Amino acid sequence: MPQTSVVFSSILGPSCSGQGQPSMGERGGGASGSGDLIFQDGRLISGSLEALMEHLVPTVDYYPDRTYIFTFLLSSRVFIPPHDLLARVGQICLEQRQQLEAVSEKAKLKSFSAKIVQLLKEWTEAFPYDFQDEKAMVELKAITHRVTQCDEENGTVKKAIAQMTQSLLLSLAARSQLQELREKLRSPAMDKGPILKAKPPAAQKDILGVCCDPLVLAQQLTHIELERVSSIHPEDLMQIVSHMDSRDKHRCRGDLTKTYSLEAYDNWFNCLSMLVATEVCRVVKKKHRTRMLEFFIDVARECFNIGNFNSMMAIISGMNLSPVARLKKTWSKVKTAKFDVLEHHMDPSSNFCNYRTALQGATQRSQMANSSREKIVIPVFNLFVKDIYFLHKIHTNHLPNGHINFKKFWEISRQIHEFMTWTQVECPFEKDKKIQSYLLTAPIYSEEALFIASFESEGPENHMEKDSWKTLRRPYLVPTQHPLPGHFLTVQFCSGKYLAPGSP
Numbered sequence: 001m002p003q004t005s006v007v008f009s010s011i012l013g014p015s016c017s018g019q020g021q022p023s024m025g026e027r028g029g030g031a032s033g034s035g036d037l038i039f040q041d042g043r044l045i046s047g048s049l050e051a052l053m054e055h056l057v058p059t060v061d062y063y064p065d066r067t068y069i070f071t072f073l074l075s076s077r078v079f080i081p082p083h084d085l086l087a088r089v090g091q092i093c094l095e096q097r098q099q100l101e102a103v104s105e106k107a108k109l110k111s112f113s114a115k116i117v118q119l120l121k122e123w124t125e126a127f128p129y130d131f132q133d134e135k136a137m138v139e140l141k142a143i144t145h146r147v148t149q150c151d152e153e154n155g156t157v158k159k160a161i162a163q164m165t166q167s168l169l170l171s172l173a174a175r176s177q178l179q180e181l182r183e184k185l186r187s188p189a190m191d192k193g194p195i196l197k198a199k200p201p202a203a204q205k206d207i208l209g210v211c212c213d214p215l216v217l218a219q220q221l222t223h224i225e226l227e228r229v230s231s232i233h234p235e236d237l238m239q240i241v242s243h244m245d246s247r248d249k250h251r252c253r254g255d256l257t258k259t260y261s262l263e264a265y266d267n268w269f270n271c272l273s274m275l276v277a278t279e280v281c282r283v284v285k286k287k288h289r290t291r292m293l294e295f296f297i298d299v300a301r302e303c304f305n306i307g308n309f310n311s312m313m314a315i316i317s318g319m320n321l322s323p324v325a326r327l328k329k330t331w332s333k334v335k336t337a338k339f340d341v342l343e344h345h346m347d348p349s350s351n352f353c354n355y356r357t358a359l360q361g362a363t364q365r366s367q368m369a370n371s372s373r374e375k376i377v378i379p380v381f382n383l384f385v386k387d388i389y390f391l392h393k394i395h396t397n398h399l400p401n402g403h404i405n406f407k408k409f410w411e412i413s414r415q416i417h418e419f420m421t422w423t424q425v426e427c428p429f430e431k432d433k434k435i436q437s438y439l440l441t442a443p444i445y446s447e448e449a450l451f452i453a454s455f456e457s458e459g460p461e462n463h464m465e466k467d468s469w470k471t472l473r474r475p476y477l478v479p480t481q482h483p484l485p486g487h488f489l490t491v492q493f494c495s496g497k498y499l500a501p502g503s504p
Contacts, residue, residue: 038403043410044068046403049079057092058115060100060108069122070417073130074234075409078241078397082130086139089119093143113147113157120144121164127235128171206292207279210438214295218302219429220436221272221311225378226427228268232261237416240385241392265381269314271444276318278445280327281453289457290333293319297339304345307362307376309355316346323447323454326465330458352383363418372428384419388412448472 037047037055047055056064056072076085093116100109120143124131131137144161211217239262276296283289296315303312318324319339325331347354362377369375395408445453452472460466 036403043407045407046399046401046405048403049076052076052404052406053085053088054092056119057089057096058112058119059096060105060112063115063118066122067413069119070126070234071406071410071413073123073127074238074413074416075406077130077235077238079404081133082127083133083135083139086130086136086143090139090143090146094146097146110157114160116143116147117157117160117164121160124164124168124171127233128168129175129233129235131168132172132175205438206283207438207442208292208295211432211435212295214298215302216432217299217435218306218308218311220432220439221299221303222306222308222376222378223427223429223431224268224436224439225308225310226376226423226425228265229378229381229423232265232423234416234420236261237385237388237419238412240388241412262385266385269310269317269381272311272314272439273318273321274444274450275439275442276315277321277324277450278443280319280324281445281450281457284457286330286333286457289327289330293324293330293334297334297336297342300342301338304342304358306373307366308378309359309362309380310378312342313346313380313382316342321450323450326454326461327458328461355380355383366422366425372426375425376427377422377425379419379422384415388415391415 037051038045044055052072053076056069058064073085076082080088096112097109100112120140124140131140144165148158148161207217211220280289280292280296283292296319300312300315303309303315345354345358346352359377359379366375366377391408391412396405397408399405451468455465455469455472460469
């Protein structure tokens with residue numbers, strides 16, 4: 001697992017992005033007591049939960065920075081469920097409205113109402129799935145009902161609320177349909193079968209029979225990556241933090257919902273790695289296996305050039321699996337110079353320093369891009385998740401004075417926001433349904449089946465391999481519903497067909 005000393009050494013320094021010092025009319029600053037907001041070098045670094053919630057709500061003379069809105073709405077779910085936060089926002093709004101009504105400030109009341117609607121609009125657009133909870137919808141309706149009472153003349157606020165509500169309902173409907181589809185895919189029917197042979201029929205189609213151009217295959221892999229990663233939302237990633245923090249008493253609705261998107265995307269990486277290993281190990285002739293290895297090396301290189309680091313890492317991982325790596329006679333015929341360059345980019349030493357340098361270069365290219373092809377950045381997802389994990393573990397949620405360590409959440413939010421920017425890029429490559437169908441549905445060997453195929457291609461060379469080969473050749477029952485315990489590959493989120501050990 002990557003170390004964090006290099007990556008996060010400057011997190012607590014002044015380079016951390018943050019909220020500026022509030023000016024006249026803004027919330028925070030100066031007051032004593034538990035509601036203080038603490039700033040350092042003009043940046044908000046800590047505060048009590050109550051003060052941070054108050055800092056979120058606009059006043060007549062103040063509207064929170066959009067960066068703060070995103071960061072606080074994202075991180076607050078670690079401490080308070082979204083519907084409870086919405087209820088507190090409603091209470092603060094009501095208190096301010098009553099103060100304005102007491103002095104008959106109609107113009108200011110309208111301005112305040114418009115700002116509240118704008119805040120709710122940004123909330124529903126950035127985190128629409130906070131409102132899947134019926135309690136949140138009730139609170140939203142209560143707030144919007146109060147603010148519309150100040151807009152009886154021209155109905156501007158009412159129109160804005162109607163548009164916001166319609167967009168929110170469309171987002172929720174799309175999410176619901178996606179979840180229903182995932183539920184259908186979670187338990188695919190599995191073929192029954194006897195003890196199947198390790199080698200497939202010679203006439204069975206392989207990846208080279210579908211696509212022999214490494215660039216085209218890399219483009220189709222990028223298509224799949226962008227389609228799958230686009231279903232991941234900021235609050236899904238924040239669950240990496242909220243799930244792990246056993247010290248917090250609150251558990252928001254998102255923590256009780258299975259993280260389908262994260263699991264599905266992580267499983268896609270595993271499936272692609274196993275597909276690469278399967279394609280290599282199933283080939284009977286050494287000459288053809290050599291060609292297959294060189295083909296995938298070229299595909300990985302094209303993925304690197306595109307900026308698709310996740311697929312590149314999956315391909316390299318597949319070729320480094322033991323059943324493939326042990327094929328010494330095959331590898332001796334491979335021109336490995338290109339593969340050595342790829343492994344250099346993915347060298348885990350110094351916290352994957354080489355990979356992070358390449359990722360930074362791709363990010364800079366994306367920011368200055370003139371074409372959609374140059375905008376593509378697909379990071380290695382497992383490393384991204386581990387970065388968030390270690391960032392959370394290294395820094396506490398609360399400071400000794402009881403304040404929330406908001407500097408930590410600025411950095412988490414920055415990384416998640418950057419990731420979300422990458423996921424919103426539209427794939428510029430033309431979709432090839434035939435190739436994608438093969439990538440997503442081709443038979444995939446289990447770990448045991450890979451070893452069987454590997455040993456049949458190149459026999460065991462030492463006592464350990466000979467013992468493994470004897471064990472693998474013993475007949476045993478084939479599972480008809482679930483893979484054997486401990487299998488590397490699962491099928492819940494992979495549309496590829498699971499194959500039992502020894503199956504074609």
